[in-house]
Amino acid sequence: MSLIVQKFGGTxxxxxxxxxxxxxxxxxxxxxxxxxxxxxxAMSGETNxxxxxxxxxxxxxxxxEYDLLISSGEQVSxxxxxxxxxxxxxxxxxxxxxxxxxxGFLGHQxxxxxxxxxxxxxxxxxxxxxxxxxxxxxxxxxIAGFQGIDSExxxxxxxxxxxxxxxxxxxxxxxxxxxxxxxxxxxxYTTDPRLCKKARxxxxxxxxxxxxxxxLGAKVLQIRSVELAAKYEISLHVRSSFNSSEGTRxxxxxxxxxxxxxxxxxxxxxxxxxxxxxxxxxPNEPRTTAQVFSSLSESSIVVDVIIQDIPSPGxxxxxxxxxxxxxxxxxxxxxxxxxxxxxxLVIQEESNLAKVSIVGVGMQHHPGVASKMFSLLAQAxxxxxxxxxxxxxxxxxILESQMxxxxxxLHEGFGLDxxxx
Ligand code: ADP
Ligand code: MG
Numbered sequence: 001m002s003l004i005v006q007k008f009g010g011t012x013x014x015x016x017x018x019x020x021x022x023x024x025x026x027x028x029x030x031x032x033x034x035x036x037x038x039x040x041x042a043m044s045g046e047t048n049x050x051x052x053x054x055x056x057x058x059x060x061x062x063x064x065e066y067d068l069l070i071s072s073g074e075q076v077s078x079x080x081x082x083x084x085x086x087x088x089x090x091x092x093x094x095x096x097x098x099x100x101x102x103x104g105f106l107g108h109q110x111x112x113x114x115x116x117x118x119x120x121x122x123x124x125x126x127x128x129x130x131x132x133x134x135x136x137x138x139x140x141x142x143i144a145g146f147q148g149i150d151s152e153x154x155x156x157x158x159x160x161x162x163x164x165x166x167x168x169x170x171x172x173x174x175x176x177x178x179x180x181x182x183x184x185x186x187x188x189y190t191t192d193p194r195l196c197k198k199a200r201x202x203x204x205x206x207x208x209x210x211x212x213x214x215x216l217g218a219k220v221l222q223i224r225s226v227e228l229a230a231k232y233e234i235s236l237h238v239r240s241s242f243n244s245s246e247g248t249r250x251x252x253x254x255x256x257x258x259x260x261x262x263x264x265x266x267x268x269x270x271x272x273x274x275x276x277x278x279x280x281x282x283p284n285e286p287r288t289t290a291q292v293f294s295s296l297s298e299s300s301i302v303v304d305v306i307i308q309d310i311p312s313p314g315x316x317x318x319x320x321x322x323x324x325x326x327x328x329x330x331x332x333x334x335x336x337x338x339x340x341x342x343x344x345l346v347i348q349e350e351s352n353l354a355k356v357s358i359v360g361v362g363m364q365h366h367p368g369v370a371s372k373m374f375s376l377l378a379q380a381x382x383x384x385x386x387x388x389x390x391x392x393x394x395x396x397x398i399l400e401s402q403m404x405x406x407x408x409x410l411h412e413g414f415g416l417d418x419x420x421x
Contacts, residue, residue, distance in 0.1 A: 002177040003035045003135070007145065007167035010044035011184035012241035013077045022182070022241055023084035026140065027092065027101075035135050037174065038102075038142045039167040040081050042073025047146075047160075060328055067118050067147075067157045071107075074144035074163070078104040082142045102140040105130070107147035107155070112166070114148035114156045120300050121156035122224070123148055123165065126173040135174075143170065161222030168225040172232040179234050181221065182241035187248030188213070188220055190416040191268040196407050198417045202266065203246070206253045209266050209359050210236075212393045216357040217271030226250065253361065264369055265360040265414040270407055272400050273324040274304075274353040276385060277334065281344040282316040291341065292318060295333050301326050305355065305388040305397055321386060321397055324351060353385065354403035357395040358410060364391045376413040382406050 006026065013019050030036050050070045054061040085102035089095045111127030134141045145163025148156050158165050164181055171179040188210065189199040205213075207230035214223040220238060229236050229250060239247025282288050289308060296303055301322060309317040322330050331349070338345040363369040373394055377384060382405065386397040398406055411417060 001033055001035060003037070003174060004029065005037045005039060005167050005171040005174070005176045005179045007039040007163055007179070007181050008041065008081075008241060009163065009181070009183045010041045010046070012182050013040055013042075013081060014044040016080070018241070019077075019080050019084045020088070023081065023088045025241070026085060027088055027094065030140065031094075035138075036140050037131065037135065037170060037176070038081065038140060039145045039163055039170060040074060040077040040142060041145050041163040042077055046073035046076070060332075062119050062329075064118055064154045067121075068155045070119075071144070071147040071155050071157050074146050075106060078106065078142050078144045085140060085142065100139070102142050103134055104142045104144075106144045107166070108149040108153070110141075110143065112148035112169070114150055114158070116150040116152065116154065116156065117300055118154075119157055120159045121148055121150065123158070123169045123228075126169060128173050131170075131174065158224070159222065161219055161225075164222040164225035165228060168228045168232075168234055168236070171234050172228060176234070179229070179236050181225075181236060181238045183220060183238065184240065184242070185220065186240045186243070186245055187238050188218070188250070188267070190266070191407055191411055192218065192270065195270065195404055196268075196411055198408070198411055200416065202248050204249045204251060204256055205266060206256055206361055207250060208253060208392060209361055210250045212357070212359040212390070213267050213269045216269035216359065216393065216395060217355065218267070218269045221250070263360060264362045264366055265358045265410075265416065266362070267359050268407055268410050268414075268416070269357045269359060270403050271323070271355045271357075272403060274321045274355050274397060274400075275324050275327050275330075276319060276321045276350045276353055276397060277330065278348040278350075279318045279334065280311075280315070280346040280348070282318065282342055284310055284314050284316040288316055289318065292334075292337065295337055296330065299329055299333060301330055301333070305386040305395060307386055319386060321353065321355065327351070350385070352400045353397050354400040354406075355395050355397050356403060356406045356410065357393050358414065359393045361392050363394075370394050372413065373410065376409050377406060380405055380409040382409075 082102045082104040086100045089101040113125045114121035145166040187201045191199045193199040211226045236250040305321045307319045382402045384396045
């Protein structure tokens with residue numbers, strides 16, 4: 001008997017009809033002899049609706065109460081999915097009229113303990129005793145994704161896409177045999193299938209590549225979920241809740257085989273809504289860069305693609321990009337730095353940018369991948385504003401209006417339009 005954690009994303013619980021349909025599917029999986037644990041997201045659009053309301057009151061609403069507010073969408077899904085499971089199980093005569101087959105839980109009810117970073121909390125521990133007890137009597141726990149509780153009993157949330165991480169953390173804590181991520185596409189594709197019609201489904205991908213794709217904008221999985229899966233060697237199966245076709249297995253590199261390593265580029269990720277900041281007239285002193293970036297990291301701002309330049313002997317320039325959601329927060333921090341430390345600091349910003357990245361474990365053994373990327377973008381008349389590289393990825397910051405074009409020309413140029421198998 002296998003223990004399977006199944007996570008259903010926003011579209012999969014998007015309306016009553018979808019909820020009924022997944023309830024049937026979950027009971028089918030249980031009937032096949034599996035023990036099932038469910039993790040659910042808020043119904044699609046709900047978290048955005050809550051965020052918009054909060055922003056109408058305060059444009060930078062981040063706080064404990066903000067997390068309390070935006071975690072409420074999952075509570076609705078837990079309630080509806082649990083009701084649907086109990087109803088369907090009675091209809092199928094799996095249980096009597098006075099019995100239940102599913103039980104709903106919010107994060108704090110099963111002790112999903114996190115740190116205290118509002119809106120970007122990380123899971124520290126999960127108390128599995130109540131879950132184990134529920135599973136052992138043949139019941140299906142239905143757990144609210146995206147949320148936890150900190151050491152002072154505040155409700156915390158795990159960042160957008162956080163239900164993926166809830167599912168993997170629960171799978172790790174329960175030592176589950178499989179973790180299935182049900183979503184609105186058939187699996188992980190070579191690039192976002194909504195942005196590029198020629199995107200192809202990938203059958204298997206390594207944790208490392210998936211981590212890069214996720215961190216570079218492929219929102220099909222939250223990056224933390226892939227990090228956790230890699231750490232605990234949990235095999236992830238990303239698949240569609242609309243059909244039963246095989247999805248994508250996210251597994252360790254050794255499970256991929258040598259053939260996969262010969263592929264230079266496995267996928268392309270794009271992240272719209274990026275902003276570039278350029279700081280000029282900073283003092284050229286050893287501690288300047290550290291001070292600027294530690295001020296940002298203290299506010300949990302993830303900075304990307306950094307360039308440092310010394311235009312004249314005494315002056316230092318820094319350029320970096322951040323997601324536009326962090327724009328106001330970053331601006332505030334930089335203005336504070338100017339007021340307290342750097343009176344001559346000139347802050348420039350450029351918005352409406354996008355980051356386009358190519359990812360592949362194969363590229364670490366092949367020179368010339370970067371120059372090919374730059375040539376392909378040049379041929380398409382796309383100007384690069386910032387570049388950053390790691391062993392298995394190259395990212396370029398470009399105009400957002402050119403993002404779709406960039407994805408298409410890189411997808412074709414690196415041979416991803418053609419099937420590999
Ligand atoms: P869920 O609500 O199920 O968590 P998400 O919207 O978070 O779903 O993630 C699924 C979406 O991720 C897809 O609809 C697709 O547009 C997007 N996406 C981005 N990059 C990729 C990729 N490489 N492969 C598959 N989907 C991708
Ligand atoms: Mg998601």
